[in-house]
Amino acid sequence: MSNHVFFIDPLLKLNLQKDSSLYLAHAVQKRGDQAFALFEEDFFYSNTGEIALKVRPIQLDDEDDFVKSVTLLHPETLKLEEINWFHMRLDPPFDGRYLRYLWILQALKERGLRIINDPDGILLFNEKLTAYSMARAHPTFVGASFEAFERSLDGDIIVKPLDLYQGKGVEKFSLTGLKREEKRQFFERKKVEMGGVVVAQPFIKEVASGEIRALFFDGLHLGSILKTPKQGDFLANIAQGASYKSTTLTPELHGECQKLCQRMGKHGIRFVAFDLLAGKISEANVTCPGLLVEVSKANHKNLAEEILTKL
Numbered sequence: 001m002s003n004h005v006f007f008i009d010p011l012l013k014l015n016l017q018k019d020s021s022l023y024l025a026h027a028v029q030k031r032g033d034q035a036f037a038l039f040e041e042d043f044f045y046s047n048t049g050e051i052a053l054k055v056r057p058i059q060l061d062d063e064d065d066f067v068k069s070v071t072l073l074h075p076e077t078l079k080l081e082e083i084n085w086f087h088m089r090l091d092p093p094f095d096g097r098y099l100r101y102l103w104i105l106q107a108l109k110e111r112g113l114r115i116i117n118d119p120d121g122i123l124l125f126n127e128k129l130t131a132y133s134m135a136r137a138h139p140t141f142v143g144a145s146f147e148a149f150e151r152s153l154d155g156d157i158i159v160k161p162l163d164l165y166q167g168k169g170v171e172k173f174s175l176t177g178l179k180r181e182e183k184r185q186f187f188e189r190k191k192v193e194m195g196g197v198v199v200a201q202p203f204i205k206e207v208a209s210g211e212i213r214a215l216f217f218d219g220l221h222l223g224s225i226l227k228t229p230k231q232g233d234f235l236a237n238i239a240q241g242a243s244y245k246s247t248t249l250t251p252e253l254h255g256e257c258q259k260l261c262q263r264m265g266k267h268g269i270r271f272v273a274f275d276l277l278a279g280k281i282s283e284a285n286v287t288c289p290g291l292l293v294e295v296s297k298a299n300h301k302n303l304a305e306e307i308l309t310k311l
């Protein structure tokens with residue numbers, strides 16, 4: 001029997017039925033293996049003897065193969081060598097707290113812990129800049145310089161933070177007809193809100209007809225959905241009310257994703273959730289790749305089970 005530990009946010013913060021980590025835990029349970037939850041307050045590293053983590057066995061009830069309810073059983077302790085797979089599943093923001101946990105995970109990895117995704121890779125690849133630095137990428141400004149921002153953009157733009165998720169802090173704005181001082185005021189305000197660095201891009205109109213979420217594991221395409229924003233909206237995040245349906249990838253997009261998977265795979269990134277907008281990669285999510293439930297549902301396949309067979 002294998003032990004899988006899921007390092008997750010408090011259950012209260014999760015949408016139980018749609019949570020990718022719990023969906024994976026459910027697939028673990030169905031195989032007759034054991035899934036455990038690990039919370040921040042029980043996480044540690046020590047070099048003065050044995051490391052045994054306090055974990056809570058997860059018991060899941062399902063309906064039509066999807067998670068219906070979650071029960072956490074009495075805590076147990078697991079020594080590092082008793083953990084077969086450790087799933088790093090904390091959600092962004094990628095901030096000081098996140099960074100500290102990744103450093104601790106690197107130390108645990110040195111002691112033999114097998115971690116998905118590898119903390120080395122998560123540390124190395126920013127989910128957005130990795131996409132923007134590809135040869136085929138949407139025109140993008142990232143930084144704190146107003147002069148460079150002003151030179152790079154005009155018309156309708158999107159501004160967003162570099163380290164958030166689920167459409168949080170993403171805003172549409174028009175620079176048309178604004179005086180330089182007004183642009184500067186807007187930019188300085190965004191800098192304060194976003195911790196010093198602003199991401200800005202021309203507004204891509206094609207978003208109205210949807211953005212693709214494509215899931216890859218070890219460079220293999222597991223499945224994709226087209227996420228379509230609510231009428232009159234531009235956020236293609238399901239957490240913001242976007243609808244979804246099954247879709248396929250063009251050979252070009254498939255090739256682009258594989259290229260990036262190969263690059264990131266060298267640093268231990270195995271599970272990637274891409275956002276593909278208007279024919280280009282716009283995000284390569286590696287911190288806590290999501291929408292496993294939605295992509296599974298739309299494609300009538302249990303992709304959590306598929307991932308477990310590849311471990």
Ligand SMILES: Nc1ncnc2c1ncn2[C@@H]1O[C@H](COP(=O)(O)OP(=O)(O)O)[C@@H](O)[C@H]1O
Binds near residue numbers: 205283
């Ligand atoms: N340049 C853009 N033009 C139009 N819509 C955008 C643009 N950038 C982001 N969006 C919208 O905002 C959503 C969230 O942006 P994204 O870069 O995926 O960040 P995150 O999902 O991490 O919040 C996208 O799914 C898309 O709907």
Ligand SMILES: [Mg+2]
Binds near residue numbers: 166167275283
């Ligand atoms: Mg996104």
